[in-house]
Amino acid sequence: MTAPATALPTGFATEIDGVAALVVGFVHGFPRHPQRGALVQPFGGAQTSVTAIGVLGAALYALVSVEWATEVTTVERGGRARTVFAKGWLGTPQGTTWYLHPVAHHADLGVYALDTDARYATSGRDAQVPARVRETVRSWGFGGAGGVPARAAVHNFAL
Numbered sequence: 262m263t264a265p266a267t268a269l270p271t272g273f274a275t276e277i278d279g280v281a282a283l284v285v286g287f288v289h290g291f292p293r294h295p296q297r298g299a300l301v302q303p304f305g306g307a308q309t310s311v312t313a314i315g316v317l318g319a320a321l322y323a324l325v326s327v328e329w330a331t332e333v334t335t336v337e338r339g340g341r342a343r344t345v346f347a348k349g350w351l352g353t354p355q356g357t358t359w360y361l362h363p364v365a366h367h368a369d370l371g372v373y374a375l376d377t378d379a380r381y382a383t384s385g386r387d388a389q390v391p392a393r394v395r396e397t398v399r400s401w402g403f404g405g406a407g408g409v410p411a412r413a414a415v416h417n418f419a420l
Contacts, residue, residue, distance in 0.1 A: 273391035288339035292330035379419035
């Protein structure tokens with residue numbers, strides 16, 4: 262039995278660790294990494310499917326950006342709590358981090374989510390971020406002054 266074409270994952274082709282892969286969507290985290298299982302915003306108009314790159318079961322990835330900040334809660338006179346997010350504190354990550362993270366495709370629901378099978382760390386390798394992915398993410402208002410990088414670390418090393 263073959264799955265209908267609409268049920269197959271679509272994204273933009275890249276190569277990770279010498280193997281064909283698809284970048285299927287984007288996730289933004291603030292003030293830290295997004296949670297495992299977080300929904301991925303798919304790229305509309307992505308035409309490359311797993312059959313087009315010739316690898317059924319190709320690895321699926323999402324481009325993730327993390328805008329770092331530290332949550333600071335203060336209690337004011339009268340007992341009212343006030344929370345702000347401070348950026349750039351010494352000893353904490355600063356700026357925005359970009360990486361590719363494995364994704365699970367839930368064909369029955371038609372959604373992508375960050376993989377929950379394992380916790381992942383950077384593998385020490387990076388991969389090309391397709392130009393259409395960078396353009397789309399920029400059009401959504403992410404990337405700021407530094408822009409979306411042409412290469413990103415790959416977080417596919419299971420802990």
